Amino acid sequence: MITIKEIAKLANVSPGTVDRVIHNRDGVSEKTADRIKVILKEHNFKVNRIAQSLAMKKKYTIAVLLPHYDEEDSFWKAPLEGIEKAKEEVRSFGVVVETFSFDQKNSSSYIKSFEQLLKTKPQGVVLVPTFKQETRRLTNILLQENIPFVFLNIALSGYGNLSFIGQDSFKSGYLSGKLMQLCLNEGDDILTIHSRSNLSNFNNISQRTKGFDCYFKENGLKNTNHYIEIEDFWDTKKVKVSIEMALKSIPKIRGIFVPNSRSYIIADHINDYRDKVPFLIGFDLTEHNAQALVDDRITFLISQKPFQQGYRAINSLSKFLLYSTPPATEILSSIEIVTKENIPDYRQKEHAIFL
């Protein structure tokens, strides 16, 4: 590990001059700059990030705005944990992370939390752009203030975000289609269950559905896909009635597709029909879903590594602030197929990184 000081000695200059060359600051004659550059390359010099961080006294604040989670819909727990993990790690680098949350069903809480967020004077923002119109307003403010921001989980385009961290929803739906087909026989039908109350996450859900249908179309399969829409998944009675109605009127249904993160609720309600409808594919490895998977009430879950997504949002934004290295415009996490047999061990809190 060669140091600036050593390079300086080799080039017969002072460490300060080498530093100037490394950072392309002016004040160095072309001749000596070239000479130093050669030596730097020769010795494969890389700045010691550790020392660099210590020396750069600049502090950064990253503010995060995401939906809060509860017992019933704990999807946002994992991203938050990833964010907390990253928060600890970047602390030593002089990056402070402030988290704000809002109600997914309430756009004004989105706005309000954002206003709180702005008060921290962040140098970077992580946003889950749940509401399209409101997001336009918020991002306009950020653009005006020259605050870089990334989108997490929901991919909106044309908003000037630095990056999107999430999944390819269409592809994950497409994959679900394949898995469903693998389960079914030729004459079997499918039931897709939507939730009206999930408008906020409409983007991902609809892309998943499209991908799912696309798989069957592209492969010339003739299994019919029936749709029902349930207003509110929490209304136990309505859910049960709706499902029973569908299953009774269409006895060919053998598989159920739930393109949101609450397939466990559906699983709860088809216990009586398990023999007739043995296959259920859902999304996201929340605790409830995991339990249903273990209990054989869900066949497949498609997961998107939410912990990593949270972690990477902070990580990539920090890198950008600290070293001006812009992240990829799309950071897509792998689409994981989770079954009862390969469900990850929860005791191992994802993989810890460093520090």
Added chain:
Amino acid sequence: MITIKEIAKLANVSPGTVDRVIHNRDGVSEKTADRIKVILKEHNFKVNRIAQSLAMKKKYTIAVLLPHYDEEDSFWKAPLEGIEKAKEEVRSFGVVVETFSFDQKNSSSYIKSFEQLLKTKPQGVVLVPTFKQETRRLTNILLQENIPFVFLNIALSGYGNLSFIGQDSFKSGYLSGKLMQLCLNEGDDILTIHSRSNLSNFNNISQRTKGFDCYFKENGLKNTNHYIEIEDFWDTKKVKVSIEMALKSIPKIRGIFVPNSRSYIIADHINDYRDKVPFLIGFDLTEHNAQALVDDRITFLISQKPFQQGYRAINSLSKFLLYSTPPATEILSSIEIVTKENIPDYRQKEHAIFL
């Protein structure tokens, strides 16, 4: 982020004393130590790892010994890349990583490379314990010299290793069984193809096979599993003859299970039988296998995150050397199901961590 100096001021002592308390060094009266401890807790003090690394001038060397890879069997490419990635990151922390490789089929090259490795006077070793007996000799040396070491990819027990980084081979085989069952109908048979030349990796392979069989047994399935053993996968003619013989004599075979990383070779040879034997399950996402997957010649690949495994081997050992935090005795990576539809994007070089 409160600093030692600030804590010192609050406690009316010098930074040196605070440092002593933090590291449980003696030379501090119990009274003042307690006082300082209270203040540390109150302010939730955490050492700044960055500054700590810079101040600790101790240098560590980690030596790695793994099989080399070639065009045909590139399995070990990914772990090496993970190691290289980690190597870059830990460099700033004063950890140097030296890599050595050996021939999987030649135990004396294993020994020889190890001897080379020892010359670097490593403070930690990453080992792929390919040969049992020889490994005993090597680990005895390491134990004697008090050099901590971890096993990568192959789980041997009772050798005094600090940790094992790899997969649960039995579980991954078990999962393969489930996937196979999902593909097959009741009366279908299975062909499992072993490779004699893979003795070195015998542990993983046999565990996978056991897990595979176990799935069928546990679930009371009656699909017969036929075994053939091919001496050398590279002997194209023999491979073809062996497979054809099996498929012709047992027409009920509809699925093939290849418990090693070279299923693509098998895939190459069953083109003529694709209609009759549509399902092939193999292991490890090497480039060749990935290509076969994309071309629909392989149905499922079970992958084990080899990049992450390499990364974590270095990572956990570094943590141990730097901060004396011992890693989990088993670091098992998730068992990934890879299909044509969710094959990861190779352009995105796994996920970069920090620095």
Added chain:
DNA sequence: CACAGTTCCGTGTGCGCACACGTAAAAATA
């Protein structure tokens, strides 16, 4: 030639911490 302006580069300090060293004060011993 004197002067100011510019170009180019060296010096010094501090980031937060670890640790060696030094030194008062307290305790033990003579």
Added chain:
DNA sequence: TATTTTTACGTGTGCGCACACGGAACTGTG
């Protein structure tokens, strides 16, 4: 009480780098 030993703590330096400051050497101008 004088002296040694031990205890308890303060001080100083350096890790590798960024950056502010200052100054020497050079250039141009009257």
